[in-house]
Amino acid sequence: MAAAAGVSITTVSDALNGKGRLPDATRRHVREVADRLGYRPSAAARTLRTGKSGLIGLTVTTYGDEPFTFTEFAYFAEMARAATSAALARGYALVILPATSRHDVWSNVALDGTVVIDPSDQDPVVSELVRQGLPVVSDGRPAGSLPVTAWVDNDHEAAVLGILDHLADAGARRIGLLTGTSTDTYTHLSTTAYLHWCERVGQEPVYEAYPAHDPCAGAVAADRLLARPDRPDAVYGLFDPNGTDLLAAARRYGLRVPDDLLLVCCSESTVYANTEPPITTLSLKPRRIGTAVVQLLIDAIEGVESDHPVEQVIPTELIVRTSSQRRPPRTTVSPPRGPEEE
Amino acid sequence: MAAAAGVSITTVSDALNGKGRLPDATRRHVREVADRLGYRPSAAARTLRTGKSGLIGLTVTTYGDEPFTFTEFAYFAEMARAATSAALARGYALVILPATSRHDVWSNVALDGTVVIDPSDQDPVVSELVRQGLPVVSDGRPAGSLPVTAWVDNDHEAAVLGILDHLADAGARRIGLLTGTSTDTYTHLSTTAYLHWCERVGQEPVYEAYPAHDPCAGAVAADRLLARPDRPDAVYGLFDPNGTDLLAAARRYGLRVPDDLLLVCCSESTVYANTEPPITTLSLKPRRIGTAVVQLLIDAIEGVESDHPVEQVIPTELIVRTSSQRRPPRTTVSPPRGPEEE
Numbered sequence: 092m093a094a095a096a097g098v099s100i101t102t103v104s105d106a107l108n109g110k111g112r113l114p115d116a117t118r119r120h121v122r123e124v125a126d127r128l129g130y131r132p133s134a135a136a137r138t139l140r141t142g143k144s145g146l147i148g149l150t151v152t153t154y155g156d157e158p159f160t161f162t163e164f165a166y167f168a169e170m171a172r173a174a175t176s177a178a179l180a181r182g183y184a185l186v187i188l189p190a191t192s193r194h195d196v197w198s199n200v201a202l203d204g205t206v207v208i209d210p211s212d213q214d215p216v217v218s219e220l221v222r223q224g225l226p227v228v229s230d231g232r233p234a235g236s237l238p239v240t241a242w243v244d245n246d247h248e249a250a251v252l253g254i255l256d257h258l259a260d261a262g263a264r265r266i267g268l269l270t271g272t273s274t275d276t277y278t279h280l281s282t283t284a285y286l287h288w289c290e291r292v293g294q295e296p297v298y299e300a301y302p303a304h305d306p307c308a309g310a311v312a313a314d315r316l317l318a319r320p321d322r323p324d325a326v327y328g329l330f331d332p333n334g335t336d337l338l339a340a341a342r343r344y345g346l347r348v349p350d351d352l353l354l355v356c357c358s359e360s361t362v363y364a365n366t367e368p369p370i371t372t373l374s375l376k377p378r379r380i381g382t383a384v385v386q387l388l389i390d391a392i393e394g395v396e397s398d399h400p401v402e403q404v405i406p407t408e409l410i411v412r413t414s415s416q417r418r419p420p421r422t423t424v425s426p427p428r429g430p431e432e433e
Numbered sequence: 434m435a436a437a438a439g440v441s442i443t444t445v446s447d448a449l450n451g452k453g454r455l456p457d458a459t460r461r462h463v464r465e466v467a468d469r470l471g472y473r474p475s476a477a478a479r480t481l482r483t484g485k486s487g488l489i490g491l492t493v494t495t496y497g498d499e500p501f502t503f504t505e506f507a508y509f510a511e512m513a514r515a516a517t518s519a520a521l522a523r524g525y526a527l528v529i530l531p532a533t534s535r536h537d538v539w540s541n542v543a544l545d546g547t548v549v550i551d552p553s554d555q556d557p558v559v560s561e562l563v564r565q566g567l568p569v570v571s572d573g574r575p576a577g578s579l580p581v582t583a584w585v586d587n588d589h590e591a592a593v594l595g596i597l598d599h600l601a602d603a604g605a606r607r608i609g610l611l612t613g614t615s616t617d618t619y620t621h622l623s624t625t626a627y628l629h630w631c632e633r634v635g636q637e638p639v640y641e642a643y644p645a646h647d648p649c650a651g652a653v654a655a656d657r658l659l660a661r662p663d664r665p666d667a668v669y670g671l672f673d674p675n676g677t678d679l680l681a682a683a684r685r686y687g688l689r690v691p692d693d694l695l696l697v698c699c700s701e702s703t704v705y706a707n708t709e710p711p712i713t714t715l716s717l718k719p720r721r722i723g724t725a726v727v728q729l730l731i732d733a734i735e736g737v738e739s740d741h742p743v744e745q746v747i748p749t750e751l752i753v754r755t756s757s758q759r760r761p762p763r764t765t766v767s768p769p770r771g772p773e774e775e
Contacts, residue, residue: 145536146528160521162514171517172510175529179502182534186488186542187517192524194487200528200542 147388148197148205149174150188152216153275159190159304164331165359166377167208170230173381174206181389203392206230206384209275210237226391228384231276232402241387241401245375247277250407251284251327254355254373257409258325262417263353265294267316267323269333271303278303281329297323303330313340317352325353325415334363334370334414354414369412379405489730490547491516492530494558495617501532501646506673507701508719509550512572515723516548523731545734548572548726551617552579568733570726573618574744583729583743587717589619592749593626593669596697596715599751600667604759605695607636609658609665611675613645620645623671639665645672655682659694667695667757676705676712676756696756711754721747 098121102113149171151161161167171187178185183203188196197216204226210217212234220227221238229242258266268285271278282298289296297319301312309328313336316326322344326337334356338348346352348368355371356363363370383403389395440463444455491513493503503509513529520527525545530538539558546568552559554576562569563580571584600608610627613620624640631638639661643654651670655678658668664686668679676698680690688694690710697713698705705712725745731737 143536144541145531145534145538146541160518162517162521168514172504172514175504175513176502179504179529179531182531182536184528184530184534184538184542186526186528187521188526189487189521189524192487192526194485194524196487196526199486199488200526 143392144201144203145182146184146186146200146202147178147385147392148186148188148200148202149208150190150205150216151208152190152214153209153211153273153304161190161208161304162187163306166331166375169359170208170377170381173378174385175381177382177385178389181385183385183389185385204228204240204388206388207239209273209277210234210239211274212237212276212279226388228388228391230380230384234274234276234279240391241384241403243380243383243387243403243405244276245380245405245407247280248284250373250375250409251281252288253409254327255285255288257371257411258327258353258355258415259292261325261349261353261415263323263325265297265321265323265325267326268296268298269309269312269316269326269328269330269337269356270298270300271329272300273303278329285327295321297321306332309333309336310339313337314343317341317344317346324351326355328354328356330356331358331360334358334360334366334372338366338370348414349417353417355409363412366414368414371412371415372410374408374410376405376407485734486543486545487524488526488528488542488544489520489727489734490528490530490542490544491550492532492547492558493550494532494556495551495553495615495646503532503550503646504529505648508673508717511701512550512719512723515720516727517723519724519727520731523727525727525731527727546570546582546730548730549581551615551619552576552581553616554579554618554621568730570730570733572722572726576616576618576621582733583726583745585722585725585729585745585747586618587722587749588746589622590626592715592717592751593623594630595751596669597627597630599713599753600669600695600697600757601634603667603691603695603757605665605667607639607663607665607667609668610638610640611651611654611658611668611670611672611679611698612640612642613671614642615645620671627669637663639663648674651675651678652681655679656685659683659686659688666693668697670696670698672698673700673702676700676702676708676714680708680712690756691759695759697751705754708756710756713754713757714752716750716752718747718749 098117102117102121151159151167162171175185186200186202202225205220206228207214207217208230210229210231210233214237217227217237217239226240229239232242232244233239255266268282270282285298286296299312299316301308309330309332313333316323317340328334328337334354337354341348341352348354355373357373357375359374359377363372383405387401440459444459444463493501493509504513517527528542528544544567547562548570549556549559550572552571552573552575556579559569559579559581568582571581574584574586575581597608610624612624627640628638641654641658643650651672651674655675658665659682670676670679676696679696683690683694690696697715699715699717701716701719705714725747729743
C-alpha cells in the first residue's frame, strides 16, 4: 500500500486515520490509492492501532470433538442470552465459538478477551489464550492452576449437600447420583460432595456417570441406575435432561414418583413445572452468571478498577416440587373435613 | 516477516502452513523467526488463504445510535438462540454485533457472511456488506432494492388482517394500532395492512407510533392512544411489551379488558399466559426463523445448491386468550344448569 502510493507507512496510516499534519493533496492521493487497491487494514493491524477490537468470545471448550450445540441446553441458552445482553449494552460484540471447527475460528477474530464455560482442568484453549495475554473469565471455578483472570460460579458442594439432606428428610434411605464423565469443576465438585455425604451418613454410593454432552446417553445411564440390584430410592441428576430421563426409566420399571422414587435434577427448564409429577429442580441462576462474567471480562479489558471481587459466587435456588416430597404414609388416614361443629 | 527471515513471502507462507517442498532447516528457521517476532498471520490474510473464516454475523442494524440490547426482547432472544444452535451445529461461530459501537467491530472480524434482522429500507450496513461480496441473509424481507442473498419472513400483512378480523368478530367497532416509527419492513407492512383494512371496512384509523427500541416509549404511546377522544375499543400492539403497556394504560383509564377494551399484541413472551387477564398474542415463530436464516447463509457461503427457496415465509400463530374474547353481553342471561329432567 505504502509502496503503491510512493509514501511511508506512517503517512499511509496518518492519511487514512485523519491524523498527523499532511498536505491535503497527500491525504487525498493516499486515499485514492487505497480505494483503487481495495485496501482495508487487517484485523490485527487495526487492533494494534486502537488497542481494542470490541469483540469478546464465549465458548464451551470441554466436551468432545463433535460439534456440540450447547445452546440447546437451557442453562447455556440463558447464560448466553444474558452474556449477549451485557456485551451489547456496553457496545461489544459477542462471538459464540464452537468447541471444535474445521475452520480456524479463533485466528480469524481479534478478541479482546474470552469467557469460557466449564473449562476442564488442563484446558488447552484457556492456557493458549492466557499465553497470548488475553483476559479469560471462567464460568465455573478453574481446577488446579488454570490461570484465569476471574471466575463466577455457584457453591456446588453446598448445593449438592442441601439436596441430599432434602431427600433424606423426605425419607430417602439410598440416594443415587447421575453424573458426568468430564473433568470440569461442576461435575467434579458435585460428585465429590456426593461421595463425602455418603461417607458421612454411612451410605454406599450408587451412581452412574455418562458423557453429559451426548443427549442420548442420559437416558441410558438413568436406565442403568434404576436397573441395579442396589436400586436407589431417590436420585439426583446433575444435568438438564436427567429429570425426564429418570422419569422415563422409572416408568419402565414400574416405579411411582415420588412414592417409590424421589427425584431432583439440576435444570433451568420450565418443563419440570408441568411434568407428571412436577420435578424438583436446582437452578444455578445462569442469567446472573452470564451478566457477571461479561461485566468482569469487560472491566478487565478496559482496565477498570472493579468494585466486584474477581471471584463471584452466585447463590443457587432449590425449587421444590412434588417429585421430592413423599406423601404421608398410606397407613395414616386423616379424618375427612366435615362441617364445623360448635 | 519475510524480510526478517531473509526469505520470500511464499517461503514464509509455505513454512508456516507446512506446505511446499522446503528444506527442514529453512522451515525451522522461518518458524523460529516467526516465534521471535510474535508473528501471527492477520485475520484477513488467513481468510484469503483458506477462503473461509468459519465466522458468521448476526445483528440488528436499524435502531438508533444508542447501544440497543435487542436480546432483551423475547423475539430476538429466541431467534438468536436458534441461530446460535444452527451455527454451532455446522461448526461455525456466531458473532452477535452491536448496532453501533465505539469500536470498529466489523473490521476486526473476518466474517464469511451476515444475518441482519429487520434491515431498514436504505440500510447502509447491508449495502456495504454486499459491496464487499459477502452473503447477507435478512430476517425480514428487504424493502425496495436492498440486495440480499436470501430472506426469511412471515406474511405480516396476512397476520395483521387476521387479527383485525378476529377483533371485529369479537365485537370491536374501532380498532386502534400501536406501531413503530422505524422504517423496517415489519413495521411498514404491518402498518400498511392496518390502513388498508381500515379503508376497506370504512373505519377511521386510530394509531400511535413510537420508537420501538426504547423500552419506556411504549407505555407513553399506549397511554396516548387510550387518552384520545376517539378512543379505540380494541388495540393491536406490534411490539413485545405492548400487552403490558396497554393493560397498564387501560387500568389508568378504568377500562376493563376484555369488556371495554379488546387487546392483542405481537409477542413471544410466555408472561401473557398469566397476566390478568391473559392476553392474546401473535407468535412470529422466531426459532424457526433463526434456524432458517443461518441454514440459508451457510448454504450460500459453502456454495451448496439449496433445496430451500431463497425466500422463505414462515407461518405465524395467533394464540387466542381472554383479552380478545368478549364475554356474552350482560343483558343475555343464560339459564342456570339444573338437574336433568326427563
